[in-house]
Every structure is written in C-alpha cells, then in structure tokens.
Amino acid sequence: MKTFRGGRHVPDNKHLTENVAIELMPIVPDYYVCLAQHIGKPASLCVEIGETVCEGQLIAKADGFVSANIHSPVCGTIVEVVKRKTAQGRMADFVHIKSNGEQKVVTLEPLTNPTKEQIIARIAEAGIVGMGGAGFPTAVKIQPKDPVDTLIINAAECEPYLNCDNRIMIERTKEFIEGVRLLATACGVQHVYIGIEENKPEAYAAMLALDGVVDERGPITPGDIVVVNLKAKYPQGAEKTLIYACTKRKVPTGGLPAAVGCIVNNVATAYAVWDAVVNGRPLYRRVMTLSGQGVRRPKNIDVRVGTPLASILEMCDNITEDTVKLVMGGPMMGFTLPDLDVTTTKTDSGFLAFTDKEASTLLPTPCIRCGRCVDVCPMALTPLMIDFYATVGDFKGAIKYGAMNCFECGTCAYVCPAKRPIVQSVRLTKMKAKEIK
Amino acid sequence: MRYVNSGSPQIRDNTNTKRIMIDVCIALLPATIVGCVLLGLLNPQYAIQSAILMVISVVSAVATEFVYKLCSKVPFKQILDEFDYTSVVTGMLIGMNLYQNSKWYAAVLASVFAIAVVKMLFGGTGKNIVNPAIAGRIFAYISFGAGFGGTMGFERTYSSPLTYGSVQAGATPLQAVLGEAKCTLSNLDLFIGTGVPGCIGEISKVALLLGGVYLVCRGVLNFRWPLIYIAVTGVTTVVIELIGGAGFTDALGVFLPSILSGGLFLGAIFMATDYVTAPITKLGKYIYYALLGVITAVLRDAVGAEVVSFAILLGNLIVPLIDAYVVRRPFGWRKPAKEVK
Numbered sequence: 001m002k003t004f005r006g007g008r009h010v011p012d013n014k015h016l017t018e019n020v021a022i023e024l025m026p027i028v029p030d031y032y033v034c035l036a037q038h039i040g041k042p043a044s045l046c047v048e049i050g051e052t053v054c055e056g057q058l059i060a061k062a063d064g065f066v067s068a069n070i071h072s073p074v075c076g077t078i079v080e081v082v083k084r085k086t087a088q089g090r091m092a093d094f095v096h097i098k099s100n101g102e103q104k105v106v107t108l109e110p111l112t113n114p115t116k117e118q119i120i121a122r123i124a125e126a127g128i129v130g131m132g133g134a135g136f137p138t139a140v141k142i143q144p145k146d147p148v149d150t151l152i153i154n155a156a157e158c159e160p161y162l163n164c165d166n167r168i169m170i171e172r173t174k175e176f177i178e179g180v181r182l183l184a185t186a187c188g189v190q191h192v193y194i195g196i197e198e199n200k201p202e203a204y205a206a207m208l209a210l211d212g213v214v215d216e217r218g219p220i221t222p223g224d225i226v227v228v229n230l231k232a233k234y235p236q237g238a239e240k241t242l243i244y245a246c247t248k249r250k251v252p253t254g255g256l257p258a259a260v261g262c263i264v265n266n267v268a269t270a271y272a273v274w275d276a277v278v279n280g281r282p283l284y285r286r287v288m289t290l291s292g293q294g295v296r297r298p299k300n301i302d303v304r305v306g307t308p309l310a311s312i313l314e315m316c317d318n319i320t321e322d323t324v325k326l327v328m329g330g331p332m333m334g335f336t337l338p339d340l341d342v343t344t345t346k347t348d349s350g351f352l353a354f355t356d357k358e359a360s361t362l363l364p365t366p367c368i369r370c371g372r373c374v375d376v377c378p379m380a381l382t383p384l385m386i387d388f389y390a391t392v393g394d395f396k397g398a399i400k401y402g403a404m405n406c407f408e409c410g411t412c413a414y415v416c417p418a419k420r421p422i423v424q425s426v427r428l429t430k431m432k433a434k435e436i437k
Numbered sequence: 438m439r440y441v442n443s444g445s446p447q448i449r450d451n452t453n454t455k456r457i458m459i460d461v462c463i464a465l466l467p468a469t470i471v472g473c474v475l476l477g478l479l480n481p482q483y484a485i486q487s488a489i490l491m492v493i494s495v496v497s498a499v500a501t502e503f504v505y506k507l508c509s510k511v512p513f514k515q516i517l518d519e520f521d522y523t524s525v526v527t528g529m530l531i532g533m534n535l536y537q538n539s540k541w542y543a544a545v546l547a548s549v550f551a552i553a554v555v556k557m558l559f560g561g562t563g564k565n566i567v568n569p570a571i572a573g574r575i576f577a578y579i580s581f582g583a584g585f586g587g588t589m590g591f592e593r594t595y596s597s598p599l600t601y602g603s604v605q606a607g608a609t610p611l612q613a614v615l616g617e618a619k620c621t622l623s624n625l626d627l628f629i630g631t632g633v634p635g636c637i638g639e640i641s642k643v644a645l646l647l648g649g650v651y652l653v654c655r656g657v658l659n660f661r662w663p664l665i666y667i668a669v670t671g672v673t674t675v676v677i678e679l680i681g682g683a684g685f686t687d688a689l690g691v692f693l694p695s696i697l698s699g700g701l702f703l704g705a706i707f708m709a710t711d712y713v714t715a716p717i718t719k720l721g722k723y724i725y726y727a728l729l730g731v732i733t734a735v736l737r738d739a740v741g742a743e744v745v746s747f748a749i750l751l752g753n754l755i756v757p758l759i760d761a762y763v764v765r766r767p768f769g770w771r772k773p774a775k776e777v778k
Contacts, residue, residue: 244768382718
C-alpha cells in the first residue's frame with residue numbers, strides 16, 4: 001500500500017459519524033458571513049445595508065487576484081457589517097443577514113460541455129476556495145505558472161473524527177467524480193488521481209463502481225480517474241506527502257506542488273465545482289462533521305456559510321456538560337474556541353467537542369530526547385531541536401533544523417511523551433524569522 | 438463555562454515521560470529479581486545482601502532528587518508533580534551494577550553522585566550529557582576499590598545446577614573468554630545465569646532480554662539498537678581473535694560467550710539506549726551503537742576486564758559530535774545549484 005516516510009497512525013474515531021447520512025441544516029434567523037474566509041484580500045461588500053438579497057446572490061466581490069467572491073447563503077436583509085472574532089481569533093468584518101423565510105434562489109447559468117476557460121471563470125465567479133482548510137482561491141490554484149500534468153484529489157481525510165469528505169464520496173459519488181472531471185479539464189492535465197485512505201472502503205467501492213474510475217492496480221486506459229488506496233496514517237492528506245504517495249514525486253523544499261507538475265484539490269472543492277458548473281450554484285454551503293464525545297448526537301450536516309455554531313449544535317442535541325475543549329476543524333490542526341459564538345465559513349470541515357478523556361490537557365515537561373518526533377516527521381525535520389532552540393530564543397538555530405519547512409501537521413507534538421508545544425515553537429520561529437532577515 | 442484554550446494538535450498520544458519511566462522500571466524488575474534469586478542459590482545470604490543494596494540505591498537516588506530540589510527552593514507539591522520516576526530508574530540501574538558484597542556507602546554515594554552531580558547540576562531530566570547510572574557506577578568503581586565489591590567476593594567455586602560447570606573462584610566468565618581464567622560454564626548457563634558470578638543485574642541475560650522484549654512491545658525501545666550493539670561486539674571480538682591468530686572455528690566459538698558474559702546485555706538494552714544520551718537521528722544511532730560495539734570489544738581485549746560502562750560513557754561523550762555532523766535533510770531537499778560565475 002502506498003504511503004510516505006514517517007507519520008503515525010492516530011486513532012481515527014471516525015466511527016462516530018462514519019455511517020451518519022448528511023443532513024440538511026434548516027434556515028435559522030441570523031447569519032454572519034465573514035468577508036475574509038480565504039487566503040488573500042478580504043472581499044469587498046457590493047450590496048447596500050438594508051438591501052434585500054436572495055439566496056445565492058453576490059454580496060461581496062473578490063478584491064484583487066488572490067481573493068474570492070462571497071454569496072448570500074439565504075434570502076433576507078443585510079442588517080449591518082460588524083467586527084467579530086473568527087474561529088482563529090482574528091477580528092474581521094462580518095455581514096449580518098437576517099433571513100426572511102423566502103426560498104428565492106438566484107443561480108448562475110448552468111454550463112453544458114464547458115471549455116477550460118469557462119470552467120475557470122465559473123470557479124472564480126462562484127467564489128470557490130480550497131475547502132480542506134487553507135482556503136486558497138481555487139481559480140488561482142489551478143492556473144499555476146509551471147506546466148502541470150497531474151491532478152490529485154485529496155480524499156485522504158487523515159484528520160481523525162472528520163467524515164465530511166467521506167460522506168460526500170459515498171452519497172454524492174457521481175457528482176463528485178463529475179466535479180473531478182471538470183477540474184481536470186480546467187487544469188488541462190492528463191493524469192488524475194484520487195488519493196484515499198484505506199479506512200474508507202465504502203467510498204472507495206462507490207467510486208470504483210462508476211465508469212472511467214479504476215484502481216491503480218487495474219488496467220488503466222488514458223483518461224481514466226485513478227483511485228489510489230493509501231495507508232491510513234497521519235498526515236497522509238498533507239499536500240506534499242499525498243503527492244509523494246500518489247506519484248513518488250518530491251515537492252522541493254519551499255516549492256509549490258506545481259514545481260513537480262501537480263495540482264492538489266480537496267473532495268469538497270471538487271463537489272463545489274460540480275455544483276457551480278452544472279447547477280450554477282455558487283459556493284455558500286458545505287458539509288461539516290460535528291463530532292467528539294462532547295457532542296450528544298454526532299452528525300454530518302450540510303450547512304450554509306455564516307450559520308452560528310450554536311444553532312448547528314442544536315441539531316446535535318447540543319454539547320454535554322463535561323466538554324472541556326471546543327475545536328474548529330480537525331483535532332490535529334484545528335483551533336480551540338473560547339466559546340460557541342462563532343459562525344461557519346467555507347473552509348470549516350468540522351467542529352469537535354472534546355471531553356476530558358479525549359482532549360490533551362497535560363502540561364509540558366522537559367524534553368527527554370526520545371527521538372519519537374524525529375521518527376514521525378513527514379518532512380524529515382528535527383522537531384526536538386527546533387523546539388529547544390525556539391524555547392531558548394535562538395531562532396537561527398531553529399531555522400537550521402528546518403523550522404521553515406514545517407507545515408505544522410502536529411504529528412511530532414502528538415507523539416511527544418513530554419507534551420512539548422513543538423508546533424507553537426515552529427510558529428514562533430516563523431514569526432521571528434521575518435525579523436531576523 | 439470556560440473551555441481549554443490550546444494550540445494544535447488538540448489530541449495527544451497517551452504516552453508520557455512518567456509512563457515510559459515506569460515501563461523501564463517494570464522491565465528492570467525480572468533481571469533484578471532473578472539476579473537476587475540466582476545469587477541466593479549460590480549462598481542464601483547473597484540474596485538478602487543484594488536485595489538490601491537494591492533498596493538502598495533506589496531510596497538514596499530518589500531522596501537525592503528530593504533533597505536537591507528542596508535545596509533549590511522548589512515547593513514540595515511541585516516536586517511531587519514533577520516526579521517522573523527517572524531517579525527510580527537510575528537508582529535501580531546503579532543497584533543492578535553493584536555486587537552482592539558491595540558496601541552500603543558505595544550504593545549511597547554512587548546514587549548521590551549520579552543524581553546530584555550528573556543529572557541535577559546539568560539541569561535535571563533530559564539535560565544530562567552522560568547516563569547518570571553509568572557515571573554513578575564508574576564513580577563508585579574507581580573511588581572505593583574493595584568497597585565497590587567484585588567477583589572476588591565469591592569465596593569458593595560455585596557450580597551450575599544445570600550443567601555442573603563452574604568458573605574459577607574470584608573470576609568472571611568474561612575473563613575466561615579473554616583467556617585469563619578457567620571456565621566450564623556452558624552458553625546456556627551464561628544465558629540463564631546459573632552459577633554465574635557477577636553484578637546483581639547482569640547475571641541473567643534471559644531476564645534482561647525479557648525486560649527488553651517488554652519495552653519493545655510497549656513501544657519504548659526499538660529492538661534494532663541493542664541488537665546492533667550486541668552483534669557488533671560479538672563480531673568484533675571474533676575478528677580480534679582471528680587477527681590474534683586463532684583458527685576460524687575457535688574464533689567463531691568466542692562469539693556467544695563474549696556477548697553472553699559481562700554486563701553487555703544490561704548495558705546494551707537499558708543503559709546505552711537511554712534516550713537522553715543517544716543520538717537523535719537514525720543514521721546517528723546506527724553509527725553510535727556500532728561504535729559502542731567496537732569500543733567494547735577492543736577495550737575488553739586490551740584491558741582484560743569488563744568495560745561496557747566505560748564504553749558507554751565514552752560513547753555518550755561522542756553523541757553531541759555525532760548529532761552535529763549527522764544532520765537530516767528535509768523532505769524534498771535538493772542540492773543547491775552551483776552559482777555560475
């Protein structure tokens with residue numbers, strides 16, 4: 001089975017929501033849509049305060065090349081633009097939309113047999129961004145400067161607990177595969193791989209049942225989508241490790257996937273592309289996993305962007321009293337929330353509520369140089385030395401041991417018996433690196 | 438309600454330093470117990486002396502840590518919270534490295550030196566540059582002479598209940614391997630420890646191996662490292678014999694006795710593999726353990742006595758050098774292209 005060097009199998013706890021069908025979130029009274037849901041410049045508002053908008057109507061335009069359009073998730077009135085905290089704790093502008101209960105949907109014109117340029121234009125128009133977490137505008141991502149020949153769909157979903165991509169592949173297989181084909185056309189590539197971890201046999205089987213989708217071992221005819229079964233190991237779904245597992249190409253340090261002719265996109269993104277091209281529906285809905293022992297009824301829910309978390313949790317019978325940690329995103333790379341007063345964005349793949357048993361609340365102790373972090377680092381760095389140097393304030397030393405090449409997957413900190421805050425040391429080094437230069 | 442705020446990752450593996458150290462203590466128990474019992478078979482009094490020495494070493498090691506921290510004005514509750522069983526491991530290892538006739542003050546001072554000087558003065562857990570137990574043992578060994586004890590404490594020749602073989606009184610099987618004493622013990626005796634004189638913890642290789650297997654199963658130890666150390670020692674000994682002019686079969690016959698005698702198993706499984714004082718990269722570890730094997734075999738031949746602890750001490754001091762030269766290349770690293778002039 002294909003994989004990469006290093007990494008660690010993390011108990012995935014996917015059973016909580018693995019077989020729970022996606023539910024549609026009903027409309028709630030208030031929506032707070034963030035204008036900075038993507039990497040790059042925040043979108044600029046293009047509707048008036050007090051204006052009535054329809055579901056799917058453009059409310060904020062992309063500002064510059066690296067930016068993305070934002071559409072109204074619901075029919076209602078624009079109440080105001082307020083400053084609120086995002087899940088990451090930054091302050092940003094949010095558009096407050098009060099829904100009026102109408103069901104008027106404005107869509108873009110559906111495309112049949114679109115050309116490469118049409119698809120790219122549509123992706124930009126529909127405000128599609130990388131939905132795995134980074135939120136990089138997809139239209140920019142699929143037009144790299146370097147020539148590319150391979151599209152890889154990241155279906156690894158190596159983060160424990162999360163099942164949103166898994167459920168899309170099971171329930172919306174045809175649509176998803178169609179989205180992959182559209183993306184392949186847009187990128188103009190010959191090879192298409194779907195990298196999926198072995199712990200999703202149902203999704204794997206569902207995809208292979210379709211025409212033109214083959215297993216990597218099977219006879220491959222040109223134009224086929226190749227499904228690559230990968231070992232269930234964290235961080236299998238990281239861009240560089242995924243490219244290596246699927247194609248044996250190594251992205252150079254500091255380089256982008258395009259440097260080795262690859263483009264990586266997420267399952268949810270591919271589905272959103274299908275929705276935008278075939279139905280003309282811009283990106284204002286996404287599937288989220290709500291899980292963890294602290295959520296009474298873990299579910300996968302199709303939510304509108306901007307929905308307050310508290311109302312989504314009502315669908316899951318709320319969180320239990322013994323919840324100690326709230327996490328937005330996956331448990332390995334997600335952020336903790338101080339409270340439930342946040343709203344969802346295009347990039348939120350999950351929300352987790354952890355009880356004391358699951359969450360790590362142990363305090364750091366001195367490093368014992370056991371070398372576990374060195375063994376598991378997928379980037380072959382020396383995390384313990386980075387942590388040591390960053391802790392004593394010698395950031396040049398930390399950079400020497402590879403801090404700048406770290407993509408903060410957190411595997412080192414996960415395995416650390418001394419519970420060292422290695423990822424935080426790396427982030428500190430990255431911040432300080434600018435000052436050194 | 439307040440929720441915990443923390444950086445990623447939000448979940449952690451359930452291992453921690455304390456648990457690892459408790460595992461090491463558990464792994465050391467069979468060798469300790471079997472050592473005491475086997476010594477008791479030679480002379481019941483030895484068993485009691487050994488057990489007392491073990492207790493003295495552990496208690497004084499732990500007490501030293503507490504006293505040192507109290508002197509550094511650390512609140513008692515914090516000392517209890519910080520207690521991670523590393524001093525218990527050090528104490529046990531020091532006890533296992535003593536002979537049944539070692540004096541009590543050798544045990545106490547070895548532990549005090551190991552914890553206070555080697556560990557705490559360098560900054561406590563994880564900061565020591567050499568293995569505290571090794572340093573403690575060597576400190577006692579070169580300081581107390583007869584007080585440290587030794588195999589001369591075995592007043593007469595004891596024979597193995599298994600094969601009725603024996604070692605010349607006052608000598609060790611290792612000295613027999615090195616050609617300085619007579620020994621009729623079989624390899625099986627050496628492996629199980631029946632009739633073998635030696636340190637409390639090093640007598641029974643099978644018990645040490647059992648502890649090692651436990652550590653491997655618990656994911657604390659990688660089986661490769663002790664294996665490399667032990668195998669390289671054996672091979673180097675054979676090579677030395679060959680160079681010395683021995684016939685091929687004779688030289689090959691030295692392989693098993695050379696690895697089964699002395700403190701090699703104890704050193705290789707529990708002391709050389711101490712996390713803190715071993716290199717951190719895989720390549721560095723290969724170099725380190727192979728080097729230890731060569732040093733051990735060569736020094737044994739040159740000195741004619743057991744040198745495992747000295748070999749490890751020397752190796753520990755080379756580790757920073759290995760770590761400085763063996764630097765990992767990040768994934769996707771490419772050789773920088775030469776600048777065109």
